[in-house]
Amino acid sequence: MVKNRKSCEVPDATIHRLPLYLEKLKLLQAIGVEDVSSRQLAESLDIKASQLRHDFHYFGGFSRPGRPYQVAKLVPALEQIIGIAEPVPTAIIGAGHLGQALANYQNLDVQGFPVRGIFDTNPKLIGLEMRGQPVRDMDELEKVIKEEKIRIAILTVPSTQAQVVANRLVEAGIIGIFNFAPTDLKVPEGVAVRNERLAVGIMSLSFKVKCILQSQDEDITEV
Amino acid sequence: MVKNRKSCEVPDATIHRLPLYLEKLKLLQAIGVEDVSSRQLAESLDIKASQLRHDFHYFGGFSRPGRPYQVAKLVPALEQIIGIAEPVPTAIIGAGHLGQALANYQNLDVQGFPVRGIFDTNPKLIGLEMRGQPVRDMDELEKVIKEEKIRIAILTVPSTQAQVVANRLVEAGIIGIFNFAPTDLKVPEGVAVRNERLAVGIMSLSFKVKCILQSQDEDITEV
DNA sequence: TAGATTGTTAATCGATTAACAATC
DNA sequence: TAGATTGTTAATCGATTAACAATC
Numbered sequence: 001m002v003k004n005r006k007s008c009e010v011p012d013a014t015i016h017r018l019p020l021y022l023e024k025l026k027l028l029q030a031i032g033v034e035d036v037s038s039r040q041l042a043e044s045l046d047i048k049a050s051q052l053r054h055d056f057h058y059f060g061g062f063s064r065p066g067r068p069y070q071v072a073k074l075v076p077a078l079e080q081i082i083g084i085a086e087p088v089p090t091a092i093i094g095a096g097h098l099g100q101a102l103a104n105y106q107n108l109d110v111q112g113f114p115v116r117g118i119f120d121t122n123p124k125l126i127g128l129e130m131r132g133q134p135v136r137d138m139d140e141l142e143k144v145i146k147e148e149k150i151r152i153a154i155l156t157v158p159s160t161q162a163q164v165v166a167n168r169l170v171e172a173g174i175i176g177i178f179n180f181a182p183t184d185l186k187v188p189e190g191v192a193v194r195n196e197r198l199a200v201g202i203m204s205l206s207f208k209v210k211c212i213l214q215s216q217d218e219d220i221t222e223v
Numbered sequence: 224m225v226k227n228r229k230s231c232e233v234p235d236a237t238i239h240r241l242p243l244y245l246e247k248l249k250l251l252q253a254i255g256v257e258d259v260s261s262r263q264l265a266e267s268l269d270i271k272a273s274q275l276r277h278d279f280h281y282f283g284g285f286s287r288p289g290r291p292y293q294v295a296k297l298v299p300a301l302e303q304i305i306g307i308a309e310p311v312p313t314a315i316i317g318a319g320h321l322g323q324a325l326a327n328y329q330n331l332d333v334q335g336f337p338v339r340g341i342f343d344t345n346p347k348l349i350g351l352e353m354r355g356q357p358v359r360d361m362d363e364l365e366k367v368i369k370e371e372k373i374r375i376a377i378l379t380v381p382s383t384q385a386q387v388v389a390n391r392l393v394e395a396g397i398i399g400i401f402n403f404a405p406t407d408l409k410v411p412e413g414v415a416v417r418n419e420r421l422a423v424g425i426m427s428l429s430f431k432v433k434c435i436l437q438s439q440d441e442d443i444t445e446v
Numbered sequence: 447t448a449g450a451t452t453g454t455t456a457a458t459c460g461a462t463t464a465a466c467a468a469t470c
Numbered sequence: 471t472a473g474a475t476t477g478t479t480a481a482t483c484g485a486t487t488a489a490c491a492a493t494c
Contacts, residue, residue, distance in 0.1 A: 008434035012427075013461065019426035023405070037475065046407070050463055057477065065476040066470030082426050083433030090425075097324035102421075104320045107405075111422050112429075151432060152425070176432040178425055182246070182330075184269070190439070192431035194424055198325075199334050201419055202313075202375070202401055203242035203305050204235075206335075208415035209374060209399040210306030211231035216413070236485065260451065273487055280453065288452040289494030 007059055007081070014055045020045055021052070022078045029071050037068040084112030089148050091174075093165055094156035095120035095128070095135045098180060102154055103130040116148040117141075138165075145172045152176040159183040166193075230282055230304070237278045243268055244275070245301040252294050260291040307335030312371050314397075316388055317379035318343035318351070318358045321403060325377055326353040339371040340364075361388075368395040375399040382406040389416075 024044055028036055038056075042049040056062050059081055063069050079085045090113040092099050102108065103118055118135045120126060125135045136144060144150070153174045157165050162181035169177060170191050177193045179185055185193050247267055251259055261279075265272040279285050282304055286292045302308045313336040315322050325331065326341055341358045343349060348358045359367060367373070376397045380388050385404035392400060393414050400416045402408055408416050 008437065011461065015427045015430050016423060018430065019420075019423045022426075023422070039475085048463060050465090051461090053476065053478085054462075061477085063476060064470085065468050066474075068475065081430070081433075083429040083436075084426065088429055088432070097320075097327045101320035101324040105421070107422060108425075111426070113425055152428065154425075175435050176428045178428055190435055192428055192435060194428040194431075196421070196424055197242075198328070198419070199246070199330060200239060200242045201417055202331075202336055202377075203245075203307065203334070204238045205375065205399045205401055205415055205417040206306040206311060207238050207241065207304070208417075209311070210304075212398050212413055212415060213306075214231065234485065262451085271487060273489090274485090276452065276454085277486075284453085286452060287494085288492050289450075291451065 010058045014058060017045075017047075017052075017055055018078060018082055021055075022075065022082065025071055025075050025078065029075055033071055035068040036071055036074075041069070079112070087112055087114050088152055089114060089116040089150045090152045090154060091115070091117040091119065091141075091145065091148075091150045092154045092156065093119050093138075093141075093169070094158075095122070095125045095130070096156060099154075099156040100130060102156065103133065106131075113152065116150055117144040119144075141168060142172045145169075145174065150174065152178065154178045154180070156180045233281045237281060240268075240270070240275075240278055241301060241305055244278075245298065245305065248294055248298050248301065252298055256294055258291045259294055259297075264292070302335070310335055310337050311375055312337060312339040312373045313375045313377065314338070314340040314342065314364075314368065314371075314373045315377045315379065316342050316361075316364075316392070317381075318345070318348045318353070319379060322377075322379040323353060325379065326356065329354075336375065339373055340367045342367075364391060365395045368392075368397065373397065375401065377401045377403070379403045 021041070024041060025036070038049040038052045042052040062074055062077055076085065090108070092103050092115055095103070095118050099118065099120070103115055108115060115131065115133060118130055118133050119138050119141055120135050121138050126137050128135045151174065153169050153176070155162060155165060155169075155177055159181040162179065162183045163185060166177060166179070166185045166187060170187055175191050177185065177187065177191065179193055179195050180198070182197055182199060184195070187193055244264070247264060248259070261272040261275045265275040285297055285300055299308065313331070315326050315338055318326070318341050322341065322343070326338055331338060338354065338356060341353055341356050342361050342364055343358050344361045349360050351358045374397065376392050376399070378385060378388060378392075378400055382404040385402065385406045386408060389400060389402070389408045389410060393410055398414050400408065400410065400414065402416055402418050403421070405420060405422060407418070410416055
């Protein structure tokens, strides 16, 4: 399977677009669209058709020259590539506000990441139900991960605890950590981490807002 | 002020690193570090020193050749550039789980984005207190935005409502929207939007997890 | 002075876009 | 056939990295 190995040497920029392609295609599927050209699909995502075809080219052969893409074929192909052809059992570590928000975020299930464990150390939270799942004591972490074959963990604990918890997760066999703590986790090779920094998001927005305000000031001054 | 205009023509990649620089510098400041070289700072962020200096070069003159950066000068300079030298009054639209999580996320205040209004249409939520702020009826949106001089809005409403609410926000004078709904908002020029797609994040993580699993399978097969 | 550092430009690298043959 | 489309390679563009003079 040389193809498989190669199919993982893909730029991050391309990887980040795959979910967008999939989302749009599912939308088309829902309204009964059967075929779609690279031009149509790209236009609806505000990118160039050649970029879309170039992205697809990493994985090869979704259609053949002259024929548009078949939505019904492309959707499962992308799900396969992204790794959600089968549901991916997921845990949420930290049942604070953010953890609760994510636990209750129904799309997580729909998108292929059923939550099979919610954990916290706070006795006041343990036992509470969220989406039919009880919040469990962290003591049960390793046991539940094993039993439920959980592969991905969403980490919403305070940043002081993030590294310690991450170590336990890795030890327990987790190979994907979606980290919401503003900490750079150190993990061994063979474990993927994605950091979600909400503060970075709002600050880069702030930069652009500042630029807009400045340009408005200039316009007024120049009148 | 040609400098200002120019200082906004900065690649997105650089803009996204500014908050990381600031965060690390504040950490250094907290432990009493006074000077820091580009090499030290870059190393702690796992980037190249030349990249850091290249980024700073867009804004010019944080130090002079031969002298390292002074933390006490760099922090306010970056805050100025990012646009958080003065607190930026912020609103949260949608007091569901995610809205609540963000409202209670204390760092929002600390980082320069005090929440000055939380809004929802659900009568069960209106009146509830979150961090000393009542959840208000959407009817009050325009009034409060004006009174509190709110510039940035965090949008956590269902995607079906996102565009309608965004239109109202723009009309009311908001110029920055931090959008958590999986919808591409259409806004006029002079309004900045940043989309936070949690589903994209977890799916790109899933892609990498799948690749790790495949490479492990290959290792076993090849033994 | 010698070693370290910044600001700044040039070289390299990688991602995006264009072009086009093959195909329907 | 004519027009539209994909897969694929080449050209372009932009971001990262290296290099180095000026300075401390």
